[in-house]
Amino acid sequence: MFYDEAKIYIKGGDGGNGCIAFRREKYVPFGGPWGGDGGRGGSIILHADEGLNTLVDFRYQQHYKADRGMHGQGKNKHGKSGEDLIVRLPVGTVVKDALSGEILADLTAHGQEVVVAKGGKGGRGNAHFATSTQQAPRTAEKGELSEEKKLILQLKLLADAGLVGFPNAGKSTLISRVSAARPQIADYPFTTLNPHLGVVRVETGYSFVLADIPGLIAGAHQGVGLGHRFLRHIERTRLIIYVLDVSGMEGRDPREDLRILREELALYDPALTSRPQIIAANKIDLPDAAQNLTGLKETLGNQYEIFPVSALTGEGLKALTYRVADILASLPRK
Ligand SMILES: Nc1nc2c(ncn2[C@@H]2O[C@H](COP(=O)(O)OP(=O)(O)OP(=O)(O)O)[C@@H](O)[C@H]2O)c(=O)[nH]1
Ligand SMILES: [Mg+2]
Structure with missing residues (x-):
């Protein structure tokens, strides 16, 4: 707890x-x-x-x-x-x-x-x-x-919004930037083994609880990579923030990552597909990010609000957190 x-x-x-x-x-x-x-x-x-x-x-x-x-x-x-x-x-x-x-x-x-x-x-x-x-x-x-x-x-505390993404996407880095939470950060997958909560303070009197959830991979809904335990935490949040690595550094395609993440969530609990969700396109400080971001916007821009961010440099995080606070204010509390 x-x-x-x-x-x-x-x-x-x-x-x-x-x-x-x-x-x-x-x-x-x-x-x-x-x-x-x-x-x-x-x-x-x-x-x-x-x-x-x-x-x-x-x-x-x-x-x-x-x-x-x-x-x-x-x-x-x-x-x-x-x-x-x-x-x-x-x-x-x-x-x-x-x-x-x-x-x-x-x-x-x-x-x-x-x-x-x-x-x-x-x-x-x-x-x-x-x-x-x-x-x-x-x-x-x-x-x-x-x-x-x-x-x-x-x-x-119950989390209002959850960070959902592949291992190494930068979820822990992001939460440590916007809150006082200090989960371990490292460049190997499955660094985070337990969810961490952080309180994000957007303006005086305006704050929300963000959850850093351990990385998910294909098969998570069946328990691969302890996925089951983590998906349970997503169930309790009111807003899902997909954290996608758009740097292409690990040879991943952010669109494919999103497809897998959505599929895992849907297989675990179909009700999760209708949960409000937005995208944090992370690692935009890296060289190939701009190009991948354009591709992501072209294919998914009309379905999702996409926020280009760098959890490392802090770029874009203010816009993201303000928008999250806004969306949460418009959603009913559980
Ligand atoms: N260049 C760059 N590196 C980043 C950024 N965000 C995270 N990283 C790096 O990516 C690696 C993984 O970051 P984490 O925050 O541990 O990733 P995670 O999503 O929490 O990973 P798991 O806990 O394994 O699921 C670390 O080496 C970070 O320094 C970013 O915006 N830009
Ligand atoms: Mg982590």
Whole structure:
């Protein structure tokens, strides 16, 4: 199982202090106490949002602090309360206290909210402390300190898009370029033996999960080259990205590669043929790539969106990932 994980630090707002003040007006020289109360501090509230699907943004921002309550003032003016801070998390996130390991929240439904750090209560002003024997109290409460915690966020990841291709086509190189995933890369086939997931962050708030799936070869649907195990992972993705080596370096024809890959997928599960699919034409930095790319576009350009890329140099990867994010946004979630 793959988990996206993040650690964040949260702190609610402290309560404002109560005020000590006495009424002093021209014709009321010894007026009573009129120090106002401090305001309540804001709380930290986790909110489950089905529009989010990764925790990648929490790698960029780890500190979350709600506003404090304002202090009370004279003339019985109460301090303003601090605003609550709402932290949006994907549905499916489990929230743990980093110190105790205790599960604080399990966000399972859209819109679910959990208060993880309560803001401090405001302190009472001296107006509250007047009694028959003490009419000029010089006491007021301090605002309550808020809770602070370190949280571990965990989200079980399911891949949105899968990289499907022959061994050595450059799938692992590609995922390592666009995400933090670091699968092994080497110039021999079957380097990758297990799928790797990476979170691709296209813009703030826009991200998707990409799977690097081990190379497939003819006969994969019957289990050749462990194909069965890998095809199972493709079944779960919403978008298939065929990674084709268009350099011709290994004497392969990308059109023939695509034909075999499609056939393997169809033999494994005919439903896969109707899954949305696009092509990443990889290794365009190599000499013969341009010519092969032209051939590929001529024969398949009207059936597929084809993105010329070099996983090695990074060329074309931005266009590819933006388009993938767009397509995924238009597809239903599983
Ligand atoms: N010139 C060039 N080489 C590339 C490019 N992408 C990948 N390679 C090289 O191709 C070889 C295979 O790359 P990998 O990323 O391991 O290929 P893979 O598809 O993950 O292979 P398997 O894990 O065996 O299925 C490595 O030597 C890479 O450096 C590219 O765009 N241009
Ligand atoms: Mg690989």
